[in-house]
Each structure stands twice: as C-alpha cells, then as structure tokens.
Amino acid sequence: GAGVSQSPRYKVAKRGQDVALRCDPISGHVSLFWYQQALGQGPEFLTYFQNEAQLDKSGLPSDRFFAERPEGSVSTLKIQRTQQEDSAVYLCASSPIGVNTIYFGEGSWLTVV
Amino acid sequence: EDQVTQSPEALRLQEGESSSLNCSYTVSGLRGLFWYRQDPGKGPEFLFTLYSAGEEKEKERLKATLTKKESFLHITAPKPEDSATYLCAVRDSGGSNYKLTFGKGTLLTVNP
Numbered sequence: 001g002a003g004v005s006q007s008p009r010y011k012v013a014k015r016g017q018d019v020a021l022r023c024d025p026i027s028g029h030v031s032l033f034w035y036q037q038a039l040g041q042g043p044e045f046l047t048y049f050q051n052e053a054q055l056d057k058s059g060l061p062s063d064r065f066f067a068e069r070p071e072g073s074v075s076t077l078k079i080q081r082t083q084q085e086d087s088a089v090y091l092c093a094s095s096p097i098g099v100n101t102i103y104f105g106e107g108s109w110l111t112v113v
Numbered sequence: 114e115d116q117v118t119q120s121p122e123a124l125r126l127q128e129g130e131s132s133s134l135n136c137s138y139t140v141s142g143l144r145g146l147f148w149y150r151q152d153p154g155k156g157p158e159f160l161f162t163l164y165s166a167g168e169e170k171e172k173e174r175l176k177a178t179l180t181k182k183e184s185f186l187h188i189t190a191p192k193p194e195d196s197a198t199y200l201c202a203v204r205d206s207g208g209s210n211y212k213l214t215f216g217k218g219t220l221l222t223v224n225p
Contacts, residue, residue: 004156031211033211033212033213040217041217041218042117042200042202042215042216042217042218043157043200043213043215044215045212045213045214048211048212050211055211056209056211056212059212091156091157093156100144100145100162100204101147101159101162102147102159102213103159104149104156104157104158104159105156106154106155106156107155107156109154
C-alpha cells in the first residue's frame with residue numbers, strides 16, 4: 001500500500017526482553033517521527049529524523065530506547081530490557097519536505113508481561 | 114511549552130444530533146492546528162489543518178474552525194460511522210516546529 005507500514009502490529013514481550021519495531025514510511029518522505037500512545041491518551045513525541053539524521057530524541061523516555069534510520073528510509077525503534085511501563089502503542093509517522101501534514105501508520109501494540 | 118486541552122473527554126450523541134468538540138491550545142506561535150480521527154486499533158487519520166484565526170474547513174459532516182485560543186470541530190447530523198476518537202494537535206513556529214503536541218482526545222459515540 002501507499003501508507004506508512006509498521007511491523008509487528010502486535011508484540012507481547014516478557015519483562016527484560018529486547019524488542020525491535022519497524023517502520024516503512026511513505027516513499028519519498030524525508031521526515032519520520034516516532035510517537036508513543038498510552039491507553040486513553042494522545043500520542044506523545046519520542047523522536048524525529050530528517051533523512052538518516054536523528055535531529056531530536058528528546059522524547060525518548062530512557063536510555064533503554066534507541067531509534068535509527070540508517071539509509072534514510074526504513075526506521076527501527078529498539079527497546080532494551082522492556083519494563084511494564086513500556087506497554088503502549090508505538091506510532092510511526094512520515095511527512096514530505098515542505099508539507100505541513102504528518103501521516104501516521106497503524107501502530108505497533110506492545111504489551112510487556 | 115505547548116499545551117492542548119480537549120473537551121469533553123467523551124460525548125454520546127443520537128444519530129442526527131449535531132454538536133461540537135472543543136480544543137483549547139497554548140503555543141508561542143502557531144504553525145498549524147491539526148484534527149485527526151482515530152478508530153479503535155488504528156493509527157490517527159488526518160482530517161484538517163488550520164493555520165490562522167477565522168479559517169474554516171469542511172469535510173462531509175465535519176467542519177473545523179479556529180480562533181486565537183481554540184478550535185472547534187462541528188459535527189452536523191452525525192451518523193454511527195462517525196463514532197471515533199477525535200484528536201487535536203498543534204505545531205508551533207519555534208525551534209521544535211516539526212513536532213505535533215496532541216490533546217488526549219474526545220471519544221465520540223453516535224447511537225443509531
């Protein structure tokens with residue numbers, strides 16, 4: 001499809017396990033964002049890439065969270081040593097340069113047990 | 114710091130009963146105010162962007178309006194398929210002008 005694609009859609013991780021969430025942005029979109037959405041809350045900003053450069057990682061909750069976009073297209077959000085408080089929906093979004101609209105994927109639902 | 118407050122948290126309407134959702138915001142300078150629709154288990158779906166006070170945009174039964182401090186999403190003669198969470202977000206014109214700051218959303222239920 002032509003939209004933002006995320007995988008896996010659902011992930012159950014045992015506490016302490018490492019997880020990796022993948023995002024395929026819309027082709028040609030320079031900007032890529034990761035957001036975290038807890039149940040009943042609005043999305044909260046985690047990090048921002050312009051091409052392969054991570055320009056803002058101020059929203060990452062701890063040093064267990066790491067994001068990369070090595071070739072300026074696909075991005076991976078990695079969470080090390082998962083904790084129960086990491087349970088949330090992780091949303092990826094992308095935007096073309098010079099356009100003020102951000103398009104979201106369906107999200108990756110992470111449950112830590 | 115940018116702030117977005119949405120009210121009410123939840124709204125129940127009968128089919129055909131028009132109403133409005135509110136989004137109050139605080140930004141140093143507004144680069145855009147955004148409305149998204151989010152269905153259960155889905156990502157936010159873009160609806161509108163508003164840029165300046167007095168601006169209005171329409172799409173089917175939805176109309177978004179903007180003042181200097183708030184935005185309204187008016188729903189005219191809603192149908193059950195309009196049931197969803199409606200999210201408001203702002204983008205400021207300052208140093209972090211790429212990120213969206215969201216409210217908590219309004220959960221709209223339209224009963225047949």
